[in-house]
Amino acid sequence: MARPSDHVDGARLWRRLMDLSRFGARPDGGVDRQTLTPAEIAARADLVALGRSLGLEPFTDAAANLFLRLPGRRPDLPPVMAGSHIDSQPTGGRFDGAFGVLAALEAVEAIRAAGLVPERPIEVVAFTNEEGSRFAPGMTGSDLFTGARAMAEVAAIRDAEGIAQGEALAAVLAADRDVPQRPFQRPVAAFVEPHIEQGPVLERDGVPIGVVTGIQGTRRYRVRVTGAAAHAGTAERHERRDALMAAVRMVAAIDRAASDPSDTKLTVGLFEVTPNAPSVVPAEVLFSIDLRHPDNAVVDRLDAAIRAIVEGERGPCAASLRQIQHNPSLTFSPVIRGAIAAAAGGLGLTHRDILSAAGHDARQLHDVCPTGMIFVPCRDGISHNPAEWAEPDDLAAGARVLADVLWQLANGDGPGADASGDPGIPR
Structure with a gap:
């Protein structure tokens, strides 16, 4: 045939x-x-x-x-x-x-x-x-x-x-x-x-x-950090609710958490700053997290770590985390x-x-x-x-x-x- x-x-x-x-x-x-x-x-x-x-x-x-x-x-x-x-x-x-x-x-x-x-x-x-x-x-x-x-x-x-x-x-x-x-x-x-x-x-x-x-396996998130806009020259550091600084702390801590095991894939590919002006303290940041690993237990462990980090690093700002996708291996x-x-x-x-x-x-x-x-x-x-x-x-x-x-x-x-x-x- x-x-x-x-x-x-x-x-x-x-x-x-x-x-x-x-x-x-x-x-x-x-x-x-x-x-x-x-x-x-x-x-x-x-x-x-x-x-x-x-x-x-x-x-x-x-x-x-x-x-x-x-x-x-x-x-x-x-x-x-x-x-x-x-x-x-x-x-x-x-x-x-x-x-x-x-x-x-x-x-x-x-x-x-x-x-x-x-x-x-x-x-x-x-x-x-x-x-x-x-x-x-x-x-x-x-x-x-x-x-x-x-x-x-x-x-x-x-x-x-x-x-x-x-x-x-x-x-x-x-x-x-x-x-x-x-x-x-x-x-x-x-x-x-x-x-x-x-x-x-x-x-x-x-x-x-x-x-x-x-x-x-993969989990995908959107994190929104909400602070308050302020004048870059007059607002005292200790009084600011700087959404960008809070978001940067979160991303850095998540990066450290995801370094073990070394084959974990972590990507922050979306980062939006509002109002995104050079002389204004940022009022809001929206960023994405894409987390992947073949072992579901690793993904689940890092999920818990990410949630704790977002809450722990928000400082005087408000923060919300929304998981938009979860696909196990x-x-x-x-x-x-x-x-x-x-x-x-x-x-x-x-x-x-x-x-x-x-x-x-x-x-x-x-x-x-x-x-x-x-x-x-x-x-x-x-x-x-x-x-x-x-x-x-x-x-x-x-x-x-x-x-x-x-x-x-x-x-x-x-x-x-x-x-x-x-x-x-x-x-």
Whole structure:
């Protein structure tokens, strides 16, 4: 029987990646295609047209998640899904998220080119707002799809301009042309997300395929420190309620607390000072905290430390801490990991297990179906940056592995199948 991987066209995949990067293109070669913006609306319409040209059935949901469906012989069976997202950071690259969606599309096209019809449907998906750069936190599309969040909560989130996410979703859905909506929490047989590694391990080791074992845990916070504005020349130090000095004390103490263990990832990436004038004592500071570690116990311990530090270092100011996201570490399905490793081995591609240090929509899907991820190398591990780069041959290799994995999962003949051919995914 023909293998779908034999029909993957790396040049076609590369061309489509470059074509997609035109939507939100930056002068420095990067991409600014933030979620639910005109640039993403245009990219979404392009994907719908491309899917239709390949005989795929487009549909969406109230979160504006986009699906392109390849029918199977048994349309009553839950589908196998693959994909990622097409939104970017404001200074993003051309491959983060986009590779996963277009690799899934390439895999489905390869299955069709091989003259094969899967038993169960296969759906290419582009989830909404994975990045969270415009509406924080991210992954709200996959959260809504899986039932992890309620629409009322997500719709109320506002961007820096005061636009509610619900308003932006309505605008995107109104721009769709003949794309039907389906409900959330539809049954899914399995989910596979291809992605650039966003780290240096695969490139350093000369390994083209990473079999992702899981995702490290994370907590994200917003801290608001409120003091009082005062004249820089007349206000006595001992009388000031200086929000910036309090915030600096907090960040320094949190940095010290997070130094043990040494592999803890701590980022304070957002820092807003009000009124932000050189001769005025700052009245208010808003800052973010992004905390990550593979060991949930470490994350939980540092959570308690951060809360104590914010209270202990506020001085005469008021301070509030709001946790906006908590995702424990997880381990992906051994069935999906085995299918990825076997497909890579069958193609003669070196592969290795690797933990994802970054979050992905696969985290949310893990809670509702067997899930896994395929990593491919990226240059110097750079991502969320216009310098983000992946080699065409590595991208093609990831798409070839994905094509064979999807075919196996959609037909019940992949690794992990029992004597009846059931791969351990729901029928």
